[in-house]
Amino acid sequence: MSILECRKLTKRYGSLTALDQVDLNLESGKIVGLLGPNGSGKTTLIKIASRLLQPDGGELLISGSRPDENTKSIVSYLPDRSYLPEWMKTSQLMQFYSDFYMDFDRKKAEELMASLQIPGNVSIRQLSKGTRDKVQLILTMSRKARVYLLDEPIAGVDPAARDYILRTILSNYSPDALVLISTHLISDVESVLDEAVFLKQGRVVLHKPADTIREETGKSVDAYFREVFAC
Amino acid sequence: MLGKLIKYDFLAIGRLLLPLYAALIAVSLLLGITVRMNLQNGMAVLIIIYTLIITAGMVMTAYLLVERFYHNLLGNEGYLMFALPVTTADHIVEKLLSALIWTAIGIVAVLLSGICLALTAAPWSDLMKGFSEFFRMISNGEIRGEDVGQILEILAVLAAGMVAFLAKVYCSIAVGHLWREHRILGSILAFIGFSILEVWVSIGAGRAGIITGYLLDTGFNFWLSAGQCLILAAVYSAGTWFILDRHLNLE
Numbered sequence: 416m417s418i419l420e421c422r423k424l425t426k427r428y429g430s431l432t433a434l435d436q437v438d439l440n441l442e443s444g445k446i447v448g449l450l451g452p453n454g455s456g457k458t459t460l461i462k463i464a465s466r467l468l469q470p471d472g473g474e475l476l477i478s479g480s481r482p483d484e485n486t487k488s489i490v491s492y493l494p495d496r497s498y499l500p501e502w503m504k505t506s507q508l509m510q511f512y513s514d515f516y517m518d519f520d521r522k523k524a525e526e527l528m529a530s531l532q533i534p535g536n537v538s539i540r541q542l543s544k545g546t547r548d549k550v551q552l553i554l555t556m557s558r559k560a561r562v563y564l565l566d567e568p569i570a571g572v573d574p575a576a577r578d579y580i581l582r583t584i585l586s587n588y589s590p591d592a593l594v595l596i597s598t599h600l601i602s603d604v605e606s607v608l609d610e611a612v613f614l615k616q617g618r619v620v621l622h623k624p625a626d627t628i629r630e631e632t633g634k635s636v637d638a639y640f641r642e643v644f645a646c
Numbered sequence: 647m648l649g650k651l652i653k654y655d656f657l658a659i660g661r662l663l664l665p666l667y668a669a670l671i672a673v674s675l676l677l678g679i680t681v682r683m684n685l686q687n688g689m690a691v692l693i694i695i696y697t698l699i700i701t702a703g704m705v706m707t708a709y710l711l712v713e714r715f716y717h718n719l720l721g722n723e724g725y726l727m728f729a730l731p732v733t734t735a736d737h738i739v740e741k742l743l744s745a746l747i748w749t750a751i752g753i754v755a756v757l758l759s760g761i762c763l764a765l766t767a768a769p770w771s772d773l774m775k776g777f778s779e780f781f782r783m784i785s786n787g788e789i790r791g792e793d794v795g796q797i798l799e800i801l802a803v804l805a806a807g808m809v810a811f812l813a814k815v816y817c818s819i820a821v822g823h824l825w826r827e828h829r830i831l832g833s834i835l836a837f838i839g840f841s842i843l844e845v846w847v848s849i850g851a852g853r854a855g856i857i858t859g860y861l862l863d864t865g866f867n868f869w870l871s872a873g874q875c876l877i878l879a880a881v882y883s884a885g886t887w888f889i890l891d892r893h894l895n896l897e
Contacts, residue, residue: 467724467896484733492725498724507657511654
């Protein structure tokens with residue numbers, strides 16, 4: 416059974432159609448790349464799944480239900496920006512996540528913070544952008560969620576940080592969960608993907624296992640992506 | 647979940663306002679000592695500082711109650727808050743309850759500073775006289791239950807009025823959020839529009855025999871006025887809920 420399902424999902428911003436009749440079924444236990452250039456609708460789809468946006472047509476279902484406060488308790492969402500309150504200390508943030516999410520593993524978060532030598536009494540304001548990104552990722556991945564929605568988790572960070580982020584995702588997600596990674600930096604994530612979804616101008620143009628894409632095209636997912644989205 | 651939301655809003659606002667109120671108490675104690683020792687120069691400076699702190703407390707409370715709604719829910723922090731497993735109604739109710747709590751804390755802090763000032767400034771004999779006079783008035787029935795009731799009525803109207811005003815501000819911010827650009831301008835225009843609409847409805851209600859808080863046959867009624875304010879708050883909050891729940895579009 417699909418853990419995330421889109422049926423004729425449509426979203427418009429004025430005259431611009433961000434998602435156009437998207438049909439998509441994603442199953443648990445997979446790491447799926449939501450791949451497309453900027454403006455292809457990746458963030459819009461993730462925001463609808465997180466209930467930060469309402470669709471104009473069709474529907475998106477998480478574990479059979481439309482997004483609401485119940486689905487939010489099983490979805491762990493990493494936005495594409497700095498979203499943590501700057502005045503909060505990392506220890507307060509861990510308490511915040513513990514208070515609101517039953518599936519938050521505080522011990523794991525503390526271990527991951529300690530491995531990066533991030534003390535608990537430091538406020539987010541005092542951290543560099545790269546470290547803030549890592550704190551956000553640690554908080555997101557320390558939940559035992561059924562769906563992880565990671566919006567551009569490696570955009571704007573240096574290559575060493577990219578490695579850390581991918582390692583953290585791989586070693587911390589629940590094996591029976593769906594991990595949806597939105598990105599346009601395919602080569603960096605290709606090695607971890609089970610499936611790839613190509614979004615082009617709000618439409619799904621391809622949804623296949625990464626291995627199948629490589630077998631059928633004789634190219635890497637990244638090379639095939641460049642061919643499909645060539646300007 | 648509502649309690650948890652209040653807890654974190656309390657921490658966010660408290661880290662700014664509680665030190666200010668602590669300073670207010672400290673200055674009131676110092677002021678009381680200078681009054682008692684009749685130190686004219688120190689007294690003048692401390693009165694200015696005392697007034698400034700109270701003014702700063704009022705301005706900061708008003709600013710923070712609006713700023714928290716705007717940045718915590720509709721700024722980047724909104725990505726954290728709206729991803730939480732709580733309802734949109736919880737977010738709105740929490741902000742209004744938080745406003746009531748901080749207004750009450752502000753009033754208590756000012757009263758407490760006044761008590762501290764009195765305790766340190768006045769000779770003990772005068773204070774004891776004041777207390778015995780107060781208890782005499784109660785025992786002689788000069789302070790009656792109706793007087794206390796009237797104070798409660800006034801407080802209820804003030805609290806309901808403040809909730810209605812803030813609900814209007816929040817609804818205005820939510821309307822401004824529907825604009826793609828110039829969202830603050832949109833919020834200000836919405837606030838002006840709502841205010842005009844309120845006057846227009848009041849005039850209509852006046853023709854029907856009911857003006858805010860007044861019934862033509864019985865005069866001003868505190869509880870009626872408080873009730874009208876709460877209805878107004880409910881209408882604005884419903885509008886805010888509709889926009890944030892159905893048309894949320896964070897930048």
